[in-house]
Amino acid sequence: MALTNKEKMLIEDNLNAEYLCIRKYEQYASMATDSQLKQMFTDLANKEREHANTLKGMLQGSNVTPQNIFESYTPPNGDQSAIQGNLGITDAQLLEDALSTEKHVSSSYNTAVLESVDSNIRKQLQHIQKEEQEHAETLFNAMNSRGWYKVN
Ligand SMILES: [Fe+2]
Numbered sequence: 528m529a530l531t532n533k534e535k536m537l538i539e540d541n542l543n544a545e546y547l548c549i550r551k552y553e554q555y556a557s558m559a560t561d562s563q564l565k566q567m568f569t570d571l572a573n574k575e576r577e578h579a580n581t582l583k584g585m586l587q588g589s590n591v592t593p594q595n596i597f598e599s600y601t602p603p604n605g606d607q608s609a610i611q612g613n614l615g616i617t618d619a620q621l622l623e624d625a626l627s628t629e630k631h632v633s634s635s636y637n638t639a640v641l642e643s644v645d646s647n648i649r650k651q652l653q654h655i656q657k658e659e660q661e662h663a664e665t666l667f668n669a670m671n672s673r674g675w676y677k678v679n
């Protein structure tokens with residue numbers, strides 16, 4: 528089934544968000560000081576890349592040619608955690624920003640799910656949205672276990 532204009536637009540919005548997530552998580556993997564967090568950000572970047580590929584697949588055959596300045600970029604070169612001191616960045620800040628991003632992305636997928644006409648597209652978007660909520664959970668747990676997210 529051909530995508531509606533609204534479906535195309537919302538899928539493209541989400542694809543742009545995925546490119547930003549990939550870039551951000553690769554950078555955060557490089558910037559984090561904690562090796563567990565480095566691995567977590569690397570894993571997240573890889574999952575976001577799968578999402579981007581799924582969305583690109585959805586747009587194939589439509590007349591949309593996604594143009595994104597973040598699709599290709601020079602990834603960070605090895606460990607850059609020494610940058611934290613100079614910029615006043617902390618691992619807690621990286622997690623907080625990542626969690627905020629996941630909350631935004633999850634609601635963006637929610638909109639795309641609700642505007643889906645094609646049931647196959649809707650199912651795939653629902654699946655991705657669930658994974659975004661799981662990313663938020665992973666990030667929340669990483670913060671909470673380090674005392675960086677006060678729940679009470
Ligand atoms: Fe994603």
Ligand SMILES: [Fe+2]
Nearest residue numbers: 575629659662
């Ligand atoms: Fe995510």
